[in-house]
Amino acid sequence: MDLILGISAYYHDSAAVIIKGDMILAAAQEERFTRIKHDPSFPEHAIRYCLEEAGVSPSDLKAVAFYDKPFLKFERILDTYLHYAPRGLFSFTKSIPVWIKQKIWIKSLIQEQLPGFKGELLFTRHHQAHASSAFFPSPFEKAAIVTVDGVGEWTTTSIGEGHGHSIRMMQDIHFPHSLGLLYSAFTYYCGFKVNSGEYKLMGLAPYGRPVYTQIIKEHLIDIREDGSFRMNMSFFNYVSGLTMVNRRFEKLFGFPRRKPEDSLTQPYMDLARSVQDVTNEVMLKIARYAKVLTGQDSLCLAGGVALNCVANSQILKSGLFSDLWIQPAAGDAGGALGAALSAYYEYYAHPRTAVRPDSQQGSLLGPVYSQQAIESFLQSHSIKYKTYDQESLTDTTAEFLNQQKVVGWFQGRMEFGPRALGNRSILADPRSPEMQRQLNLKIKFRESFRPFAPSVLKEFSQTYFDLNTSSPYMLLTADVLKDHRLKIHEEKEGLEKLHIQRATIPAVTHVDFSARLQTVHKETNPCFHRLITAFYRLSGCPILVNTSFNVRGEPIVNSPKDAFSCFMNTEMDVLVMGHCIILKDEQSHLDPNDWKTSYCKD
Template sequence: MYKKLYPQKSKQEIKAFKQKVLNNLYFSEHHLSHCSSAFFPSPFSDAGILTLDGIGEWATTTIAKGVDNHIEILQELHFPHSLGLLYSAFTYYLGFKVNSGEYKVMGLAPYGEPKFVDIIKTHLIDMKPDGSFSLNMKYFSYTYGLRMTNAKFDSLFHAQRSPESKLEQIHMDIAASLQVVTEEIMIALVRTTARLSGSRNLVLSGGVALNCVGNGKIYQKLIKEEKILDHIWIQPASGDAGSAVGCALAFYHIECKQPRIREEKQAECEKADSSNETQNVSEPAKDSRSFTQNAENVFCSQADRRQDFCDKNGALQGEVRELPKAVMTEAELKAIAIFSQKANAKDKPNNSKILELESGFFEPHAEIRLDGLSHKCGDEIHDSSPKAELPLQDSMQGSYLGLSYSNDEVQATLDSLNAIYEKHNFDAIKTLTAETLAQGKVVGWHQGRCEFGPRALGARSILGDPRNTTMQKTMNLKIKYRESFRPFAPSVLDFAINEWFECDYISPYMLLVAPVKREKCYPLTKEQKELFGIEKLNIVRSEIPSVTHIDYSARIQSVHKDTNPRYYALIEKFYKLSGVPVLVNTSFNVRGEPMVCSPYDSYACFMGTEMDMLVIEDFILYKEKQPKEHIAKFRDIKDKYELD
């Protein structure tokens, strides 16, 4: 790419550029990046780390220990035995998209009965008391083919569903059974993580950590009941997107041995950083071992690469490393940027060539040894009693890490679209929006920086009144254009969590499920108890029916003034009007579309759906006031995206 952009460059210059690139490439093992993304942004000085996903290089489950700026990998499970791939296999079998529809299976589970748990345990998975497990690969085809399951798998259920076809009761029962098995494994693995790490804090990452129902069971079982843990923290971008954060933090803390910044030292560190901005930092030595892999070996065979990681990721050795200085010219950086945009993200190892490994925990092949590591807790002292809530001291900034747009940028976009808008100060905005929501209308809410991760957290959200008995159906069918069974999440003011939900623990990233408070719920009639499957959907179960799932649970997002003051103020205003400190919150998009980012994205989605009102920064737009031709222009927005 560099040669194409700059044909006038000599062979020597091109070769020098290539060497610069190779000298500045660093490689983290996949699960190390997940561990780092979970531990380093967490509020804990020490924690047990559990990573659960489909597959990294070889690891599918990793238990580690984190202390200050160190991570030690303790045990692993290896491919093809994977909880993430087991869940994906059932996702595929139930007619949903792999690596996308797993959360639908989780949402579908409460509609069914776990009738197939014994079949799953007897034929598909061998579970051990410590949480380790092995899959019976006779029933799966993902190691050699393009399908997740085979005919032998289907012979257990005789219920494979085609995508977008009708959901039958048996599909719901299969989903319920899978969820029970998944939760059982997750809880057992957390017990083992707590025992091996010696910590009363737990952090989670990997795609399976997005199973917020399982996370809620961990909280209830191991923090509230058994009291073997004090705290849990889950990386909000637990999927592979979060590995970007993990790679950066692993390089900074493990490779460069930089300390984690504690809240009380923040001002001091910022002052020190500002005084060092003009100082040069030395370029990393080529023989660095921990975390890195020599770039020349990046295209070696899978077996060789595994051995290479084993060698290169051994004990931390050599001098303390410093951050690399910027050694690229503007032209060189441009070449890298263009190349990165064109890189094919679908290039993945050929699984048909990966040998099946034995099950059970392995000693890690890429252990990060920590010289002088003590298994005592860090500076914090944890007593045995569970805390009422987790202090907001993590470094994810509420997971609002995306782009933001100024009022001038918003206005320029709206003017270019000939949109009709009003501009107000925020006091007026929160009042008008809260009043609109209290009237049962649906609002698109675009404020500040986008969320990083799969959950809308009040920056790019579609909002509604949780008291409305038809809001779930309206949002699913007329705005999101998605399956009617899918539940919505409540955003609740932090101080009111325990008043409305059976949970006295904050959940800022919508990653814990807990029951709605019993006194807020309505008992089922005899006739309602006799209903099955989707028939249960329209039952009014609580004072906040639009966010109460059919098992009386809710996927909670606690909203905090210090991380999202505008969203907090809006819910506070709605609380004053309605007496309910809760809003319905779902991601600002239609099915298959990524969450909106820019003002144009938000306006297009607003006009292409049946939302009533749009709020972008200090601007309010009403649907009925918009040019009629815009409704026709954006009408087909739902057809522009592949179904998820």
């Protein structure tokens, strides 16, 4: 059976994936091992994990597939610098040496890092990898495919069509015209970090009003009816400088870029709402044109912009397509998966049979730690714990949650992609009016405005949310149904909206009554499903708050050590690892300084 290793590296979220035939054996981001958030370096730790999980050595690999074509990307960078010269000289002198010393020599580096490898070394185009990651794991025999991100080699947006084991790329948009970079420009201007703060901008948008939407459309981006667009580059600096925007951008809006730790005022909230509305419009028009081009009833999405669950939901609500599937690792990490699958299905021309719900296996594809390994770690550090059988573990954990305790939940295989899906999660009771604030300030150490996601038993999702499909990967938003909303006597403005209780599940209801939900399926994640079921029996609520098991500036935890360090550095009450329950108030014999971690604010 063919063993293919997929690799993505050198932009952000480096990752490795190994497949055996059409089966995904393992997948992980490098950041989870190095503890450097969005680590772009060559994914040597992730590769080592994938090979060990598969039980193979480099000599067993039929092929290694890389997620883009470095020489094409280098050509784009050189061409851009020449076009904008002499502007961008400082940026040029910083980036070109890195390319010459390292990035264009990826072939030699792979051979060096994989001693004994004698198979083929293959390179996909960046958006071909995104498209493959979207279509091949999907449950569709044929579908339209849309990929949207910052930039690959030249392409920033593409429309294609998948059928069986092949993908046909049909139309694209080239750099510097990029919806992803437009969104990142506003992320930067609102004081958040590019390539990680886009989630914050999306979460901030409901606090604002679309007062700048028309200005954006008149001055910054020309949107055509077919979803194609051109950006007015006289306002942007990312093609030739080290910042996203220039002084003309600031003059256009009449106020300066927000410094990262400054307070959030209404104009920045209005900017967030305005660019989100523009993004929704562009994505919907692209989807509509993809429908016209392909005539397909199903749509697959990937690329970093496909992580924008608000825009995704606009496409779903439009009814353009009967079904929608979004790659859970839609950003560059997923490119490693797409490269491997493209090699298997397209280069080697293997037949494909689509399976339902998909072949992504719940995206639970990372490392797993045995009960023995967990207990060995706890004992070696004199950590007090108790062990439980499966039923009593979930019942006891559900009781803690019902008592308003915050629980770190560490089970099974780590998730592949940016979302915690019930294996590396921090969990809480969604009925608590104070829980959203408590989690943000005392657990996650992040901005108070950011919403939390509900994980709901699939069989109850339509009882609480206006959603007629599954959302297993937390990539769609849905409104809380009116039956669960509370009457609001006086609406407030800006961040004051936070202080209004809007629903019977206030901890997961955003200020516009939306929620970025995960539907939990017994077949995909039986352990997490059992826990929510146990909580439902106690509380009558089939929902838990689910946020990723990390603090601001750190990646999601991977190992028992990562989990315990995060537990000790926050005000979490309970840690559940495997069949062990660890209580914070029983660890007073430990020196908290031994578990201190440093994290960079983002």
